[in-house]
Amino acid sequence: MPEYQKFEFDVLVVGAGGAGLRAAIEASAAGVKVGVVSKSLLGKAHTVMAEGGMAAAMGNVDDRDNWRVHFADTMRGGQYLNNWRMAELHAKEAPARVKELEAWGAMFDRTKDGRILQRNFGGHRYPRLAHVGDRTGLEMIRTLQDHGIHQGIDFHMETTVLTLLKDGERCAGAFAYDRERGRFKLFHAKAVVLATGGIGRAFQITSNSWEYTGDGHSLAYHAGAELLDMEFVQFHPTGMVWPPSVRGILVTEGVRGEGGVLRNKNGKRFMFDDIPENYRSQTADNEDEGWRYTQGDKSARRPPELLTRDHVARCIRREVKEGRGSPHGGVFLDIAWIKEKIPNAAEHIKKKLPSMYHQFKQLADVDITKEPMEIGPTMHYVMGGVKVDAETQMSNVPGLFAAGESAAGLHGANRLGGNSLSDLLVFGKRAGEFAAKYAKEHGAGEIHNDQVEETACWALAPFERGPGGENPYAIQHELQEMMQDLVGIVRRQEEMERALERIQELKARAARAGVGGNREYNNGWHTALDLRNLLTVAEIVALAGLTRKESRGAHFRDDYPQKDERWGGVNLAVSKGADGAARIEEIPVKPMPEELKQVIEENK
Amino acid sequence: MMSTATFRIWRGNASGGGFKEYRTEVESGMVVLDVVHRIQATQANDLAVRWNCKAGKCGSCSAEINGRPRLMCMTRLSQLNLEEPVTVEPMHTFPRIKDLVTDVSWNYRVKERIPKFVPRKPDATDGTWRMQQADVDRVQEFRKCIECFLCQDVCHVLREHHLHDKFIGPRFLVYAAAMEMNPLDTQDRLGDLRENCGIGYCNITKCCTKVCPEEIKITDNAIIPLKERVVDEYYDPLRRLFKVFR
Numbered sequence: 081m082p083e084y085q086k087f088e089f090d091v092l093v094v095g096a097g098g099a100g101l102r103a104a105i106e107a108s109a110a111g112v113k114v115g116v117v118s119k120s121l122l123g124k125a126h127t128v129m130a131e132g133g134m135a136a137a138m139g140n141v142d143d144r145d146n147w148r149v150h151f152a153d154t155m156r157g158g159q160y161l162n163n164w165r166m167a168e169l170h171a172k173e174a175p176a177r178v179k180e181l182e183a184w185g186a187m188f189d190r191t192k193d194g195r196i197l198q199r200n201f202g203g204h205r206y207p208r209l210a211h212v213g214d215r216t217g218l219e220m221i222r223t224l225q226d227h228g229i230h231q232g233i234d235f236h237m238e239t240t241v242l243t244l245l246k247d248g249e250r251c252a253g254a255f256a257y258d259r260e261r262g263r264f265k266l267f268h269a270k271a272v273v274l275a276t277g278g279i280g281r282a283f284q285i286t287s288n289s290w291e292y293t294g295d296g297h298s299l300a301y302h303a304g305a306e307l308l309d310m311e312f313v314q315f316h317p318t319g320m321v322w323p324p325s326v327r328g329i330l331v332t333e334g335v336r337g338e339g340g341v342l343r344n345k346n347g348k349r350f351m352f353d354d355i356p357e358n359y360r361s362q363t364a365d366n367e368d369e370g371w372r373y374t375q376g377d378k379s380a381r382r383p384p385e386l387l388t389r390d391h392v393a394r395c396i397r398r399e400v401k402e403g404r405g406s407p408h409g410g411v412f413l414d415i416a417w418i419k420e421k422i423p424n425a426a427e428h429i430k431k432k433l434p435s436m437y438h439q440f441k442q443l444a445d446v447d448i449t450k451e452p453m454e455i456g457p458t459m460h461y462v463m464g465g466v467k468v469d470a471e472t473q474m475s476n477v478p479g480l481f482a483a484g485e486s487a488a489g490l491h492g493a494n495r496l497g498g499n500s501l502s503d504l505l506v507f508g509k510r511a512g513e514f515a516a517k518y519a520k521e522h523g524a525g526e527i528h529n530d531q532v533e534e535t536a537c538w539a540l541a542p543f544e545r546g547p548g549g550e551n552p553y554a555i556q557h558e559l560q561e562m563m564q565d566l567v568g569i570v571r572r573q574e575e576m577e578r579a580l581e582r583i584q585e586l587k588a589r590a591a592r593a594g595v596g597g598n599r600e601y602n603n604g605w606h607t608a609l610d611l612r613n614l615l616t617v618a619e620i621v622a623l624a625g626l627t628r629k630e631s632r633g634a635h636f637r638d639d640y641p642q643k644d645e646r647w648g649g650v651n652l653a654v655s656k657g658a659d660g661a662a663r664i665e666e667i668p669v670k671p672m673p674e675e676l677k678q679v680i681e682e683n684k
Numbered sequence: 685m686m687s688t689a690t691f692r693i694w695r696g697n698a699s700g701g702g703f704k705e706y707r708t709e710v711e712s713g714m715v716v717l718d719v720v721h722r723i724q725a726t727q728a729n730d731l732a733v734r735w736n737c738k739a740g741k742c743g744s745c746s747a748e749i750n751g752r753p754r755l756m757c758m759t760r761l762s763q764l765n766l767e768e769p770v771t772v773e774p775m776h777t778f779p780r781i782k783d784l785v786t787d788v789s790w791n792y793r794v795k796e797r798i799p800k801f802v803p804r805k806p807d808a809t810d811g812t813w814r815m816q817q818a819d820v821d822r823v824q825e826f827r828k829c830i831e832c833f834l835c836q837d838v839c840h841v842l843r844e845h846h847l848h849d850k851f852i853g854p855r856f857l858v859y860a861a862a863m864e865m866n867p868l869d870t871q872d873r874l875g876d877l878r879e880n881c882g883i884g885y886c887n888i889t890k891c892c893t894k895v896c897p898e899e900i901k902i903t904d905n906a907i908i909p910l911k912e913r914v915v916d917e918y919y920d921p922l923r924r925l926f927k928v929f930r
Contacts, residue, residue, distance in 0.1 A: 124742040185801035187820050194814030230800045289736045323713020329739045553725035597730030601782040604729030
């Protein structure tokens with residue numbers, strides 16, 4: 081038997097970003113014993129990078145806003161492939177989750193009458209995002225962290241889960257290692273909540289942090305859970321493109337919310353050229369109206385720069401491809417131009433977008449109050465994830481829950497900006513609540529030593545192969561490049577087929593990956609172990625992308641450039657077959673109840 | 685534009701170590717963390733470095749570059765003299781784990797000790813509060829902190845005098861200030877700041893302010909006002925008299 085330390089919990093939460101912390105707080109409030117494991121230090125998770133804000137129909141800035149409008153916006157953005165019950169719960173519960181953060185110490189920007197200020201964002205009809213400048217994610221994670229450390233939760237920082245442990249059908253815990261010393265830890269838990277975030281590190285140009293290696297997706301899949309909507313990978317339209325070393329770092333949509341515009345090298349605002357039919361009635365048809373919208377004119381419609389991310393990203397790609405891009409292969413995002421419109425524009429920009437100002441000044445020598453930024457699409461978010469029950473967030477594996485980016489359903493084919501932070505809170509809370517309930521109603525499952533032994537043996541194999549084995553970093557880089565090229569923002573059949581072949585080759589090489597040194601904080605070893613998750617999610621994304629023969633939301637196919645009604649009625653679910661191979665299945669979208677249909681109708 | 689540069693990176697663990705030299709290709713626009721990653725991927729697979737966002741938002745990749753406490757992800761090569769070898773070493777104030785990674789867990793234990801935020805009763809029936817932007821500006825400055833702990837690293841009370849058990853350091857004075865100056869907060873931390881947090885040890889050399897990547901005016905805006913409050917509370921003769929009769 082391998083050596084390990086053993087810990088007993090009612091609820092184990094994997095991940096300490098917004099969803100994980102919110103789940104842990106809720107579970108511990110229910111009076112059960114809660115443990116949290118996180119790959120990085122507390123307060124560093126990817127949530128910290130969220131910029132723009134969290135969407136909640138509080139109506140503080142525009143009192144026409146309410147959950148019905150938010151629900152309709154979310155469904156339209158997701159092209160109606162969303163789980164409508166999740167979209168409904170999200171729209172209804174988000175305001176309470178935001179207000180709760182204030183009670184725990186969050187300091188949002190204020191309206192003139194002293195309430196929480198809300199800002200415009202892509203795809204949202206009214207100003208809806210509660211925010212703190214452009215560092216809302218930091219405010220959120222710090223608030224949850226500082227509240228959570230007083231709730232009696234047991235934190236295991238810098239700990240990576242290797243596998244979920246099963247007892248028959250149900251989940252019984254997790255087997256992990258601590259990154260500092262490389263020692264194994266066994267977490268015996270009655271319920272497990274996955275809140276591990278996304279899969280950005282499977283791509284070369286991404287706004288995601290190193291942690292986003294698809295762990296929760298892959299752990300759940302190998303434990304028998306179904307993954308849903310994995311073909312929908314969001315490319316955020318505005319990432320930095322220069323210098324090369326910062327390529328992909330996010331430039332918040334808030335820039336456009338504050339009046340920033342997109343131009344090609346000829347100075348043309350190209351977003352006016354292509355406004356999708358279903359958004360035409362809500363979109364400004366001239367520059368002046370767009371400007372007035374960003375300044376709070378309630379009679380104005382939003383500028384086309386604030387169309388959904390999938391659409392804006394594709395328009396940028398088109399400009400670049402047709403030779404109208406900026407010098408470093410992007411387009412221009414200009415906020416400096418607002419000096420024509422308002423006095424003290426430079427101060428205003430620094431106040432509203434402080435991180436963006438510093439980011440460009442420090443990393444690119446660009447003063448955004450004086451000159452335009454160069455930007456281009458960057459892989460940002462995966463709409464797909466573990467298929468969960470809308471109310472409880474439990475997967476098809478009893479005792480295994482998922483929330484936040486690692487779960488699927490809320491966003492359908494494309495997520496609206498700002499709906500992610502509110503997703504973390506609404507469904508993090510639900511996952512924590514129902515995981516605690518599950519733990520109270522069910523005893524602990526049994527730990528089976530064969531699973532532990534097998535995992536430990538697999539985890540230590542890279543040391544046996546030693547530095548003469550395949551270089552894990554090289555495999556990771558090749559995978560990232562390949563996914564960017566073949567399963568990126570615009571896809572086609574032959575390319576995705578080629579991707580699936582390449583993934584098999586990379587899997588074979590990953591099985592030969594070797595590292596030198598010892599188990600103490602060995603990044604090479606960590607990278608070798610992450611490869612399994614990265615390759616698992618890469619394969620599932622490619623497979624789902626290949627299967628959906630249409631273009632919808634974030635999934636765009638050159639060979640099937642149109643939406644297809646047949647595909648509009650199905651979600652794709654991937655699970656691990658008995659033979660170990662991925663199995664893909666079409667699941668018909670559940671019909672929406674009449675009252676929700678009516679909400680959609682009245683907001684058309 | 686490609687050229688080569690030499691980096692001297694500290695390799696070792698808690699029991700000791702030393703600088704090791706690496707020559708590597710560099711391009712314009714690169715930051716120090718890019719170089720460390722390149723060396724890690726090509727020459728030293730097991731080189732330990734802690735990082736997350738690579739965008740100056742998470743505060744994980746703190747280190748000392750040519751002797752100066754900085755974030756590796758926000759230090760551009762163009763700010764350094766590449767004619768000479770560039771040294772990269774772990775923060776000095778915390779125990780070493782391996783290579784560039786230090787044990788910063790002390791910071792997390794310190795934070796738990798500080799009385800948490802407790803708001804006054806909500807101002808409105810829907811459970812919300814009313815605050816003016818002008819009232820939250822001051823606190824928002826402190827809440828920009830990314831917990832990189834560079835201020836702790838440079839603080840001589842911790843770095844040279846090792847008073848970790850008596851002094852909470854600039855980071856947590858900022859943390860306490862954010863709650864003390866939060867218009868909603870009802871807790872009184874002044875006694876705690878004097879007795880347990882060692883606010884008196886800070887002699888306002890402002891080293892912390894100089895290294896803060898978020899440009900928080902730690903000393904002027906957080907520590908000095910807190911010191912004044914403590915002084916007013918405990919050393920103002922009128923107040924002391926008032927306390928006796930309270």
